[in-house]
Amino acid sequence: MKDDRRSSLRDAREDRSTASEVPLTPQSASPSYRLAFADNDFLCRDELRPVRLQLELLKPQLLLEENRIESTIVLFGGARIPAPENRGKARTERLADLSRYYDEARKFARIMTKRSLHTGGTENVICTGGGPGVMEAGNRGAQEAGGKSIGLGIVLPHEQAPNRYVTPELSFNFHYFAVRKMHFLMRARAICIFPGGFGTMDELFESLTLIQTRRMAPVPFLLFGRDFWEEVINWPALAASGTISDTDLDLFRFVDTAEDAVSAIDGWSDAAPG
Incomplete structure (x- = not known):
């Protein structure tokens, strides 16, 4: 079957070359x-x-299979969050303060990648949006651990090049947000949400909705930075209003450090993660 596929690929390439001549x-x-x-x-x-x-x-499906990527740990978070060494360039003081989550994302990715490598490096591979900020931190930590990581980029009017820490053969570029989101979640064994803006909020709530409605199997769902998330979203008010159930608040857990996140993943229970 594989030989037939390769033969067809050669024929298509040969015809393309011949047609140009x-x-x-x-x-x-x-x-x-x-x-x-x-x-x-x-x-x-x-x-x-x-x-x-x-x-x-x-x-991406074919290339991920060819690279034997079986499952991922997904990191979502703000592209504008600077590395601590660049916090002086942040546009606001509060954004500069969030640079600590760059370090936590980097450390968490490093820990999880080392664990992955102990079992062959095909499971729980770090996957980010491939850009700057938290995404860069995740890919950077994976590279520092000696492992591969995935970058799922998308073309935007203000798009920047993929960060230099993404494994080159696992650096992808998308036009359709919906397909990109599918690739984020299809293999996810855990989802980690760091402080961010509209894009991060979109990824947060879409992922939670898929788990809430059981269109996606429950996985460890971690929100880094309790202070940030409790300030920008009034979670108890959502439950008190009846627009979500009280039990929906158990779909995720707050963590503040890489070590907290690792412990949360190790101790996760679908029934009562909170």
């Missing part, structure tokens, strides 16, 4: 003559959106 005529120069799979303009048509969605789902 034909004499230039009005017919061969027409966009209609391009091979469909080699025609970027065609692939970007609105009608091809289902195909693009499938490709974005399939490409």
Whole structure:
């Protein structure tokens, strides 16, 4: 089966090469003559959106399988949180204070990666959004431990290059937020949420909703920084209003340090994590 797939891949590449070598005529120069799979303009048509969605789902899936990645530890958090050595460049004093969570993310990723390597390095691989801030800290800690880590980037108007700590062959780029989120959660054995902004809030509540509705199996769900999260979200008020159940508050746990997070993961219970 694998040999047949490789043979088909060679044929497609050969045809693409051969098609580019034909004499230039009005017919061969027409966009209609391009091979469909080699025609970027065609692939970007609105009608091809289902195909693009499938490709974005399939490409990372195949490459992660080829790299034997079986499960992940996902880190979400603010791109603007600076490393402690750069806290002087933070736009606000409170943002500078949050730099301690860069260190905690880095330390946590280092600990979890060392554990992963003891069992072959294919389970509980650190996975981030591949950008700066908390994401960089996670990939950095994994690299310092001598392991691989994943970066799931996305094209944005203010997009920056992937941070330099992502394992190159596990650095991905997405157009569709929905497919990117699927790849974040499909293999997640734990989800760690650090202080952040709109993007982090989106990832927090979408992940919690999937667990709350049992569309995703319960996993350790850790919010780093109790003071931050209790200030920006009135969790008891949500339960008191009846818009969520009291038991929904047990879907996650607050932690403040990397060591707290490791202990929480080791002692997690689906029934009563809180």
